[in-house]
Amino acid sequence: xxxxxxxxxxxxxxxxxxxxxxxxxxxxxxxxxxxxxxxxxxxxxxxxxxxxxxxxxxxxxxxxxxxxxxxxxxxxxxxxxxxxxxxxxxxxxxxxxxxxxxxxxxxxxxxxxxxxxxxxxxxxxxxxxxxxxxxxxxxxxxxxxxxxxxxxxxxxxxxxxxxxxxxxxxxxxxxxxxxxxxxxxx
Amino acid sequence: xxxxxxxxxxxxxxxxxxxxxxxxxxxxxxxxxxxxxxxxxxxxxxxxxxxxxxxxxxxxxxxxxxxxxxxxxxxxxxxxxxxxxxxxxxxxxxxxxxxxxxxxxxxxxxxxxxxxxxxxxxxxxxxxxxxxxxxxxxxxxxxxxxxxxxxxxxxxxxxxxxxxxxxxxxxxxxxxxxxxxxxxxx
Ligand SMILES: [Zn+2]
Ligand SMILES: [Zn+2]
Numbered sequence: 001x002x003x004x005x006x007x008x009x010x011x012x013x014x015x016x017x018x019x020x021x022x023x024x025x026x027x028x029x030x031x032x033x034x035x036x037x038x039x040x041x042x043x044x045x046x047x048x049x050x051x052x053x054x055x056x057x058x059x060x061x062x063x064x065x066x067x068x069x070x071x072x073x074x075x076x077x078x079x080x081x082x083x084x085x086x087x088x089x090x091x092x093x094x095x096x097x098x099x100x101x102x103x104x105x106x107x108x109x110x111x112x113x114x115x116x117x118x119x120x121x122x123x124x125x126x127x128x129x130x131x132x133x134x135x136x137x138x139x140x141x142x143x144x145x146x147x148x149x150x151x152x153x154x155x156x157x158x159x160x161x162x163x164x165x166x167x168x169x170x171x172x173x174x175x176x177x178x179x180x181x182x183x184x185x186x
Numbered sequence: 187x188x189x190x191x192x193x194x195x196x197x198x199x200x201x202x203x204x205x206x207x208x209x210x211x212x213x214x215x216x217x218x219x220x221x222x223x224x225x226x227x228x229x230x231x232x233x234x235x236x237x238x239x240x241x242x243x244x245x246x247x248x249x250x251x252x253x254x255x256x257x258x259x260x261x262x263x264x265x266x267x268x269x270x271x272x273x274x275x276x277x278x279x280x281x282x283x284x285x286x287x288x289x290x291x292x293x294x295x296x297x298x299x300x301x302x303x304x305x306x307x308x309x310x311x312x313x314x315x316x317x318x319x320x321x322x323x324x325x326x327x328x329x330x331x332x333x334x335x336x337x338x339x340x341x342x343x344x345x346x347x348x349x350x351x352x353x354x355x356x357x358x359x360x361x362x363x364x365x366x367x368x369x370x371x372x
Contacts, residue, residue: 003194005187005219010194018314021259033191037258038222039297072223073207077290077359078297079372099288099355102299104263111225111264113288128204169285169355173263186265 006031037109040150041081042069043117044158045094050135051155052124054089056147057131064147067154068092069112070129078113086117090133091125094118098167100158103150106175112150116158116167149174149183192217223295226336227267228255229303230344231280236321237341238310240275242333243317250333253340254278255298256315264299272303276319277311280304284353286344289336292361298336302344302353335360335369 001024004011009028016023016032024033044067045052053065068089072081079096086094097116104111126133136142138159146152150172157170171186187210190197195214202209202218210219230253231238239251254275258267265282272280283302290297312319322328324345332338336358343356357372 001191003189003191005189005191005197008189008194008196011191034257035260036224037260039225071220072297074221074223074295075292077292077372078288079290079357099285099357102264102285104265106261106263109260111258171265171285186263 001033001035004029004031005033035109037104037111039072039078039081040069040110040112041072041078041085042067042112042114042151042154043082043086043094043096044100044114044154045086045090045092045117045119046158046162047119047122047135050137051141051158052090052092052119053134053136053141054127054130055132055134056129058129061147063131064145065142066147066151067114069114069151072113079115082113082115082117087127089127089130091127092119092123093121095120099169100161100167101150101154101170101172103153103172103174105150106173112148112154114150114154149181153183187219187221190215190217191219221295223290223297225258225264225267226255226296226298227258227264227271228253228298228300228337228340229268229272229280229282230286230300230340231272231276231278231303231305232344232348233305233308233321236323237327237344238276238278238305239320239322239327240313240316241318241320242315244315247333249317250331251328252333252337253300255300255337258299265301268299268301268303273313275313275316277313278305278309279307281306285355286347286353287336287340287356287358289339289358289360291336292359298334298340300336300340335367339369 004026068085070085094117190212254271256271280303
């Protein structure tokens, strides 16, 4: 971020009066431009006892597996965003269920919010952002080729809860500390 | 948003190839500038059986009551943001507990995420964004002067759960429909 979205003049970074963090502030009109974390809305879809996963056709982590998930859009709820991603990535019309996990990815300025889901209509396919989609039995899940730590966390907790017959909400923080990624369950 | 934050040249609004929504796109460098909902992190703080509320010193809803809540910052978790807001607005050091509610405020492009909390240390005060802070018994809560629908929802569900001895997660969507605000519990 280099120029003011309001007036087009150069930005500087400074701590505004009464604030405690460096912000982008316009050198001409004085507008403060805040930056905030973005929500990744997703869902773990179960049908016939199997989980529907997508092989990513885009970077980052092209070729790795994930449940449908992506940036939440203005004008939708988190659950609507999760259902939209299921349609876009797996051509799946889903019914969103209970909240499964909230994962704070601190270094990426993202919050990954994932719901349980089932197919509202039979059938699924391969969306433009996927190379392949597939139903996986628990024993077949490609744990070595999962795209993101937050996806691994959601899938693991989903399966543990299913074994126990419960639907809990799980929290995790992911951050770089001393040169490595550290995960903390909350 | 009128100018490109990357290069300072004018923006236009169009649907990029492969997309389905109008985006701000730079007329010079071509960068697409996505806009996404922001998270309001908050907590309902209980101590000695009472709830700690703040009378807002800032617009919107100046003079109305709320639990501590505000925009989540980059580099923190939702729970850390909720605890920071408790310190800023009520000078309260809190221990964050279970997730209480997720409220999608669709027309405002906001997701309000609220946790249960208790005081980690005795004492509280009046932060710069508050006119007054006060502990309220359930029977005293100023329901006519609550700042936001999402605050009312969180407080109501908190108190109902407390009566039942449970800690559930509650969801609500708020949106303008046909000229009025409509709330839907999820
Ligand atoms: Zn400016
Ligand atoms: Zn540009």
